[in-house]
Amino acid sequence: MKETYILGIETSCDETAVAIIKNGKEIVSNVVASQIESHKRFGGVVPEIASRHHVEQITLVLEEAFTNSKLIWDDIDAIAVTEGPGLVGALLIGVNAAKALAFAKDKPLVGVHHIAGHIYANRLEKEFEFPLLALIVSGGHTELVLMREHGKYEVIGETRDDAAGEAYDKVARMLELPYPGGPHIDRLAHEGEITIDFPRAWLEEDSYDFSFSGLKSAVINKIHNAKQKGETLKPEDIAASFQASVIDVLATKTLKAARQYQVKQVIVAGGVAANKGLRAELESKFADTDIPLLIPPLSLCTDNAAMIAAAGTINFEQGKRSDLTLNANPSLILR
Amino acid sequence: MYTLAIDTSNQVLGVAILKDKEVVGEIVTNIVKNHSVRLMPAIDYLMKEVNIKPSELDKIVVAKGPGSYTGVRIGLTTAKTLAWSLNIPIIGVSSLEGLAYRASFSNKIICPFFDARRGLVYTSLFVTKENRLVGIKEEQNTLFADWLERLATLNEEVIFLSPDMDKHIGLIRDKMGELAIIPDQALHIAKPTDLAIAASYKEAEETHLLTPNYLRLAEAEANWLKTQKDKQNG
Ligand SMILES: [Zn+2]
Numbered sequence: 001m002k003e004t005y006i007l008g009i010e011t012s013c014d015e016t017a018v019a020i021i022k023n024g025k026e027i028v029s030n031v032v033a034s035q036i037e038s039h040k041r042f043g044g045v046v047p048e049i050a051s052r053h054h055v056e057q058i059t060l061v062l063e064e065a066f067t068n069s070k071l072i073w074d075d076i077d078a079i080a081v082t083e084g085p086g087l088v089g090a091l092l093i094g095v096n097a098a099k100a101l102a103f104a105k106d107k108p109l110v111g112v113h114h115i116a117g118h119i120y121a122n123r124l125e126k127e128f129e130f131p132l133l134a135l136i137v138s139g140g141h142t143e144l145v146l147m148r149e150h151g152k153y154e155v156i157g158e159t160r161d162d163a164a165g166e167a168y169d170k171v172a173r174m175l176e177l178p179y180p181g182g183p184h185i186d187r188l189a190h191e192g193e194i195t196i197d198f199p200r201a202w203l204e205e206d207s208y209d210f211s212f213s214g215l216k217s218a219v220i221n222k223i224h225n226a227k228q229k230g231e232t233l234k235p236e237d238i239a240a241s242f243q244a245s246v247i248d249v250l251a252t253k254t255l256k257a258a259r260q261y262q263v264k265q266v267i268v269a270g271g272v273a274a275n276k277g278l279r280a281e282l283e284s285k286f287a288d289t290d291i292p293l294l295i296p297p298l299s300l301c302t303d304n305a306a307m308i309a310a311a312g313t314i315n316f317e318q319g320k321r322s323d324l325t326l327n328a329n330p331s332l333i334l335r
Numbered sequence: 336m337y338t339l340a341i342d343t344s345n346q347v348l349g350v351a352i353l354k355d356k357e358v359v360g361e362i363v364t365n366i367v368k369n370h371s372v373r374l375m376p377a378i379d380y381l382m383k384e385v386n387i388k389p390s391e392l393d394k395i396v397v398a399k400g401p402g403s404y405t406g407v408r409i410g411l412t413t414a415k416t417l418a419w420s421l422n423i424p425i426i427g428v429s430s431l432e433g434l435a436y437r438a439s440f441s442n443k444i445i446c447p448f449f450d451a452r453r454g455l456v457y458t459s460l461f462v463t464k465e466n467r468l469v470g471i472k473e474e475q476n477t478l479f480a481d482w483l484e485r486l487a488t489l490n491e492e493v494i495f496l497s498p499d500m501d502k503h504i505g506l507i508r509d510k511m512g513e514l515a516i517i518p519d520q521a522l523h524i525a526k527p528t529d530l531a532i533a534a535s536y537k538e539a540e541e542t543h544l545l546t547p548n549y550l551r552l553a554e555a556e557a558n559w560l561k562t563q564k565d566k567q568n569g
Pocket residue numbers: 114118138270271302303
């Protein structure tokens with residue numbers, strides 16, 4: 001049987017990434033050029049600066065990924081690219097590079113949803129078994145996605161306001177932690193105690209949706225009130241208490257959904273999947289079930305193109321194609 | 336030798352194919368529509384129409400700005416990726432120089448400009464020497480009123496070219512009076528063939544190092560630099 005090689009491109013936020021994946025499961029090459037150092041001084045990703053970096057990096061990253069693969073163009077079956085969601089100006093660089101490449105090398109073009117990519121990062125570690133449930137937590141997303149087969153996604157729960165990662169970043173800013181704040185909160189949380197009972201937004205009984213804006217406000221108010229009264233709160237304790245509230249809701253809802261849909265696997269994906277507190281909480285919650293919990297290694301949790309090529313492989317195999325009118329779609333819906 | 340020239344740096348979308356110095360095909364639209372959606376299909380259409388395969392291309396020429404940040408990046412990303420994947424040379428040409436070619440037959444000073452909002456323009460000056468355009472002023476992002484006042488002191492006739500002429504014609508007449516020559520509409524629209532001709536006098540660039548000619552820092556960066564400076568000055 002002929003092997004399938006898909007070249008993937010990802011530029012939806014602040015990483016310029018290109019990878020080549022064999023048969024949807026095996027990394028042949030995987031290059032990520034991160035811009036994080038450049039955005040640090042602004043305290044967050046500046047879209048215009050991100051786009052400027054992408055256009056400077058794109059052919060360099062393409063060349064490195066292609067050279068590393070030791071393949072020739074005849075080996076490549078298709079070009080996969082993140083078409084959304086994400087920052088529109090950033091997405092445009094990947095989309096236009098992918099179209100030019102597909103045209104120049106006469107290859108099929110496959111648009112990929114960024115979140116589908118995050119889910120498929122796990123297939124680079126272990127084959128999927130359906131039905132499966134995916135919890136996606138990142139700076140822009142908090143979603144529970146049910147999959148009954150390859151390439152089909154049912155969003156059963158999503159955030160109604162802030163993404164979990166967004167709440168992390170905002171609380172980190174309140175605590176004057178450097179950008180990106182998520183990992184700092186996670187680290188502080190392990191040094192502190194859960195001394196404050198922050199609210200948990202369970203929403204309606206049967207809902208798998210999330211809400212983090214109330215929690216964010218509660219943290220801000222707490223810090224504010226303490227300051228006015230001249231009290232000192234340990235940042236470690238705030239971090240621990242805040243994190244406890246976030247991961248309690250995430251883990252509880254994930255377990256409940258996993259039971260209701262009788263899934264064979266639970267997958268955790270997105271940048272916040274790197275969070276040690278969340279990993280530990282999920283592991284303990286799933287310990288007394290027989291549902292396997294899959295969390296990808298750190299390098300595959302954050303944005304990369306291997307995951308886009310992996311998800312793109314499924315689209316390619318299922319005959320899904322994009323044409324040269326493909327555009328960036330910052331609010332693309334997962335289905 | 337086949338050259339593909341691309342311009343999406345402003346509202347005009349332009350694609351041209353030249354065989355040596357002969358134009359074999361050109362597409363130009365001047366409408367408010369999405370460059371990202373339309374550029375590759377336009378290239379595909381023109382290449383098929385003139386019966387050339389991508390592998391037959393020998394050179395890519397692209398308008399590198401100034402102009403719309405997003406537009407410039409769409410053109411440059413497409414051009415760089417084509418050049419890299421086909422392993423052929425690329426040449427970036429200033430969008431101002433491309434536009435100035437519309438008046439390259441004259442012996443007067445040529446001032447192409449693009450509106451850059453808030454009274455600012457991207458502009459420069461060119462003259463024709465031995466049938467070639469030569470820049471005589473560094474490209475800049477400047478207040479148009481100031482620029483015109485300085486230009487008027489030369490006391491020479493100047494040809495103005497711009498797709499944004501309607502917005503600025505009053506100011507030009509006001510500052511330059513009879514010295515301003517403003518040609519008919521058609522000459523204010525840049526042509527991708529002109530980019531290819533301009534490029535024929537230039538050396539190829541290292542594909543990876545070709546970057547947009549924004550002529551302006553990103554706002555966040557400008558603000559950041561200002562804060563750093565203020566900090567230094569206490
Ligand atoms: Zn992501």
